[in-house]
Amino acid sequence: MKPISRHETEIFRLVTLRGSCSIAELAEQLGVSDETVRRHVRPLVDRGQVEKVHGGIVMPDRLREAPMERRMGENRAAKQAIAAAVAERVDDGDTMMLDTGSTTAYVAVALSRKSSLQVVTNSTEIGRILARQRSNKVYLVGGEVGSDQLATFGPQAIDFVRRFNVRHAILSIGGINTDSELMNFGLDEAEFSRAVIRQAASVTVVADHTKFSRRALVKVCDVADIDTFVTDSRPPEAFCRLLARNDASLMIAGPQDSAQ
Known part of the structure; x- marks a missing residue:
């Protein structure tokens, strides 16, 4: 199994804190390009840790805490x-x-x-x-x-x-x-x-x-x-x-x- 990267960890931290993040927001936070963010989001999606939406990602309902x-x-x-x-x-x-x-x-x-x-x-x-x-x-x-x-x-x-x-x-x-x-x-x-x-x-x-x-x-x-x-x-x-x-x-x- 491929090790979890530092960028993946930070992306997951941000989306669990906020519930959702746009690709542009993540790129700004990490200081990388949109394409780099998309590359690191892909494994998170594959593992079911986040879900893709238009222009960004969200926490899956089953893992999201109610307000x-x-x-x-x-x-x-x-x-x-x-x-x-x-x-x-x-x-x-x-x-x-x-x-x-x-x-x-x-x-x-x-x-x-x-x-x-x-x-x-x-x-x-x-x-x-x-x-x-x-x-x-x-x-x-x-x-x-x-x-x-x-x-x-x-x-x-x-x-x-x-x-x-x-x-x-x-x-x-x-x-x-x-x-x-x-x-x-x-x-x-x-x-x-x-x-x-x-x-x-x-x-x-x-x-x-x-x-x-x-x-x-x-x-x-x-x-x-x-x-x-x-x-x-x-x-x-x-x-x-x-x-x-x-x-x-x-x-x-x-x-x-x-x-x-």
């Missing part, structure tokens, strides 16, 4: 239950990082009852929610803003995160694959989450039950990299066993709250 506004309305009760369970584990004055996601946005709402939090986030929505509490300190990560996520990504965002060490990392994911790897939809999202994991003493992943049947493209981490997994219904038994083997806690939010 943030729509995801906030999906499985709302489950996400609120997960958020409430996570907030109970956070103390006033805690330090934390939250990545962008609809479930982490609900966590931010639940955390609004806390005080004196120090929060690092790449989500403009989470930053807005938590900055309303005057005793909090909120550090909004800089970088390129994705229109669907309303969040910042890229090298600048990762460099900024490396300046901090926090007690909690609270992360959302896009899906869980058949090998029980935690996945997300874009390279930038996954890279940002991995950077956050490295800066935290404790890593909590939040995911409602639909994530166990959803495909996502890019690996974020293994179960061995997390400390707590919070969901709204019991995961498949194979996943529960994997959590136990890696000494990771399972929290099931809702009326039947339990821990493993």
Whole structure:
């Protein structure tokens, strides 16, 4: 199999961030000709990672994450239950990082009852929610803003995160694959989450039950990299066993709250 080129990686990064790109935009970003872009797009199309449209490329529907506004309305009760369970584990004055996601946005709402939090986030929505509490300190990560996520990504965002060490990392994911790897939809999202994991003493992943049947493209981490997994219904038994083997806690939010 032919190795993936640097241009292919950058083209894929840009289209996952923006949802679509024209050939002319990509040529300008990469500093190459339109023909060079087309040559590097071809393998991405052949592998099903992007789709060609007139004058450009788009992410395939099956790999594209829904806009943030729509995801906030999906499985709302489950996400609120997960958020409430996570907030109970956070103390006033805690330090934390939250990545962008609809479930982490609900966590931010639940955390609004806390005080004196120090929060690092790449989500403009989470930053807005938590900055309303005057005793909090909120550090909004800089970088390129994705229109669907309303969040910042890229090298600048990762460099900024490396300046901090926090007690909690609270992360959302896009899906869980058949090998029980935690996945997300874009390279930038996954890279940002991995950077956050490295800066935290404790890593909590939040995911409602639909994530166990959803495909996502890019690996974020293994179960061995997390400390707590919070969901709204019991995961498949194979996943529960994997959590136990890696000494990771399972929290099931809702009326039947339990821990493993």
